[in-house]
Amino acid sequence: MYRVPRGTSDILPKEQAYWRYIEQEVANICQLYGYERLDAPAFEDTQLFSRSVGEGTDIVEKQMYTFQDRGGNQITLRPEGTAPICRAYLEHGLHSLPQPVKLYYITSIFRYERPQSGRYRQHYQFGYEAIGDDDPALDAEVIDTAWQFFLALGLHLLSLQLNSIGCKKCRPGYLTVLKDYYANYTRDLCSDCKTRLKRNPLRLLDCKKPLCQQIANSAPRSIDYLCQQCDTHFNKLKRYLELLELPFIVNHCLVRGLDYYTRTVFEIQPEAEGAQSTLGGGGRYDDLIEELGGKPTPAIGFASGIERIILNLKRQNIPVPALPRPRVFIANVGDEAKDETVKLASTLRKNGIGVIEAIGSKSLKAQLRQANTLGVHHTVIIGDEEIKAGTVILRDMTTAQQKTILINQLQGLLK
Ligand code: AMP
Numbered sequence: 001m002y003r004v005p006r007g008t009s010d011i012l013p014k015e016q017a018y019w020r021y022i023e024q025e026v027a028n029i030c031q032l033y034g035y036e037r038l039d040a041p042a043f044e045d046t047q048l049f050s051r052s053v054g055e056g057t058d059i060v061e062k063q064m065y066t067f068q069d070r071g072g073n074q075i076t077l078r079p080e081g082t083a084p085i086c087r088a089y090l091e092h093g094l095h096s097l098p099q100p101v102k103l104y105y106i107t108s109i110f111r112y113e114r115p116q117s118g119r120y121r122q123h124y125q126f127g128y129e130a131i132g133d134d135d136p137a138l139d140a141e142v143i144d145t146a147w148q149f150f151l152a153l154g155l156h157l158l159s160l161q162l163n164s165i166g167c168k169k170c171r172p173g174y175l176t177v178l179k180d181y182y183a184n185y186t187r188d189l190c191s192d193c194k195t196r197l198k199r200n201p202l203r204l205l206d207c208k209k210p211l212c213q214q215i216a217n218s219a220p221r222s223i224d225y226l227c228q229q230c231d232t233h234f235n236k237l238k239r240y241l242e243l244l245e246l247p248f249i250v251n252h253c254l255v256r257g258l259d260y261y262t263r264t265v266f267e268i269q270p271e272a273e274g275a276q277s278t279l280g281g282g283g284r285y286d287d288l289i290e291e292l293g294g295k296p297t298p299a300i301g302f303a304s305g306i307e308r309i310i311l312n313l314k315r316q317n318i319p320v321p322a323l324p325r326p327r328v329f330i331a332n333v334g335d336e337a338k339d340e341t342v343k344l345a346s347t348l349r350k351n352g353i354g355v356i357e358a359i360g361s362k363s364l365k366a367q368l369r370q371a372n373t374l375g376v377h378h379t380v381i382i383g384d385e386e387i388k389a390g391t392v393i394l395r396d397m398t399t400a401q402q403k404t405i406l407i408n409q410l411q412g413l414l415k
Pocket residue numbers: 080111113118119120121122123124125257278279280281282303304305306307308
């Protein structure tokens with residue numbers, strides 16, 4: 001028996017209502033804040049990701065699905081959504097539009113992870129990017145979009161974590177102080193953190209191991225080492241967030257896992273589970289477009305995992321609207337009735353009435369049982385006598401009451 005590859009899953013029909021609900025809310029929120037959809041391909045040049053996400057990151061070092069295609073090109077399945085959007089922004093000259101350009105996506109993401117609850121090798125993300133301005137009011141709006149999105153879905157008990165990790169001017173000074181601090185604790189760090197200390201010291205701050213976390217809690221804070229521009233930016237952002245009445249918490253251990261972030265970083269987490277099951281996160285990436293070959297172009301974005309959202313909707317017992325399904329079943333007895341069923345089902349569907357017709361040669365009792373299981377509201381029953389009289393029997397499936405009606409009355413009654 002074949003099974004789905006490890007870390008992937010089939011989205012079965014009974015799960016689809018959650019997906020459609022989220023897609024609908026995504027479309028609503030993006031329309032409210034002025035984001036337009038952009039769909040990029042599932043794979044890109046490997047270098048696009050290794051250069052943007054960063055060589056020292058877990059994604060690039062351990063998680064990318066990279067291969068050489070038959071033409072000898074080095075290809076990577078999209079491990080995140082921001083770099084492809086920036087590539088498209090440059091490729092299609094979107095810098096000539098009024099800035100910021102606001103784009104969103106819902107797409108599959110591939111990461112070779114150790115699968116566990118809420119962590120898969122193929123998952124889906126909703127994300128959006130506002131490219132072309134460094135106004136802190138844009139940061140506030142981007143954070144507000146995410147917060148309002150989760151509220152609109154019905155989620156509650158969420159926390160909004162915020163930090164500023166500075167820019168290329170002030171971060172090197174902070175990293176020196178951070179490394180000096182960690183030099184006193186090298187023996188106590190987990191093996192991953194020992195490597196991080198050399199390759200990516202900022203990531204020491206968000207290690208999930210208890211002892212590393214304890215050390216991180218007392219580490220120097222990036223917000224105390226910001227240059228004047230970054231400090232002003234952060235203070236203005238906090239003021240806008242207060243104006244928007246967003247309940248943010250400054251968390252100096254929040255750094256995010258991708259190298260391209262500058263200044264603002266933020267995450268939205270379920271209060272109970274915290275960072276282990278972050279619903280979504282984002283931040284500024286003011287240097288990324290330039291690193292990809294464009295002019296200096298500040299930008300900020302956010303992404304959220306759809307499976308994580310569904311996990312939280314279920315945990316919080318939030319009902320989602322059922323998907324529309326056919327409400328009418330047509331049962332029949334006899335060959336002529338079968339012909340009539342085929343014609344009638346087609347006519348009703350052409351008139352916008354969803355119908356399931358009895359297929360095969362089951363007894364009437366078995367057909368009614370099937371109609372019951374399908375949860376239809378009405379069953380139309382056709383037999384030889386009805387055909388002769390130009391009638392059908394209409395059965396209300398809730399009350400089990402039946403009445404004989406003229407076939408040409410049926411459509412009107414069902415509508
Ligand atoms: P990131 O691109 O790592 O910032 O992830 C953005 C969001 O995607 C996270 O906050 C999660 O909600 C979700 N996410 C990230 N990695 C996974 C994964 N392996 N499986 C499921 N969801 C994920």
